[in-house]
Amino acid sequence: MPVPQGSTLDPDRTRSACLDVATELFYARGVDAVGVAEVCSTAGISKQTLYRHFGSKDGLVEAMVERRSERVWRWLEDAATAAGPAPQARLTAVFDALGGWFSEAEFRGCGVMNAVTQHRSAGLLRLAARHLDRYRGLLAAIAVDAGAADAAGTAEQLLQVLEGATLLASTSPHPADAARTGRDAALALLAASRT
Template identity: 35%
Template sequence: MNQKLNETQRKILNTASDLFYQKGTQHVGINEVIATSGVAKRTLYRWFASKDELIEAVMKHRAMQWLEWFEVAVEDRGNTAKDRLLATFDVLEEWYADPSFRGCPFINVVLEIADASHPAHHISMSVRESIRQYVMRLATEAGVREPEAFSQQYLLLIGGASLMATIEGKSDGAGFARNTLSVLIEAG
């Protein structure tokens, strides 16, 4: 799907994104997306031929928005690469504390859609890889000895913090992950 969206496409994607995130992709039908967005069935199907195509488009749209938000928020909070690495968990802590937080949408969709060949799974994996690459770049700039291994360790921390926030409904895990990250940075 073209990155240039018209107003109707954006409305459908934003509505579906909100519904999928709030209720889960498997619990939202096309008719609910149509009713909530206020578009005609024919209009939705003009842009998205199936629910799977809609899920894929929503995930691409959400991935682009989330990654941009994350990197901008992190870059705004730190003057050095080390500061920015640590700031990643400050940014995530704020996200986890948001009353609308219902888990990581990329993890959620992988858990909901068991088919590893589904495009949403691949999009979720690409988001994970984008985060890893970003962290690896920051780790390299910060002088971490093994930035590749560090970036993999980081993914464990972010996954654990996200899971804690989802299960416990608290943002504490981000602080614990930030402290662990600080130890990893100092060790490397």
């Protein structure tokens, strides 16, 4: 198979490295506050290469948001799965994982929702909807296993708590507290969801 793998000219590797840098910079300082020139110089590529891969800055932003959404969702799924089959344990694991994230010095809230708040484009709105749907799937599975009378409604409540905790943590001086508060609220809602 003719797949290049260590080469300097591997397009996939270049693209991925570029997305890594874009994710970091855009998340840390905001999409508007970082120019494509800085992304290029930090990633060690030229502007031509960036534009050949992504077409425009918007294209770069959307590609990085999509990848980020998929990764953070998979990360939460893994955390839930590792907690075993009990729905309460899985929900607890989700919020505990969030707590670890919130406590990082670089934490700035949900990158997907931040991006759509900063640039309300049709593409980002669509990506945000997909992002939230992934979360809904995760939370609905927990609600179903917990015997919720209205699993979809319960999942929506849990999603509001999750996003609310994330948003409040992003401006709070004690972000880890937001995860604990969210976990308590989520567990209470899950318990109340059985008819």
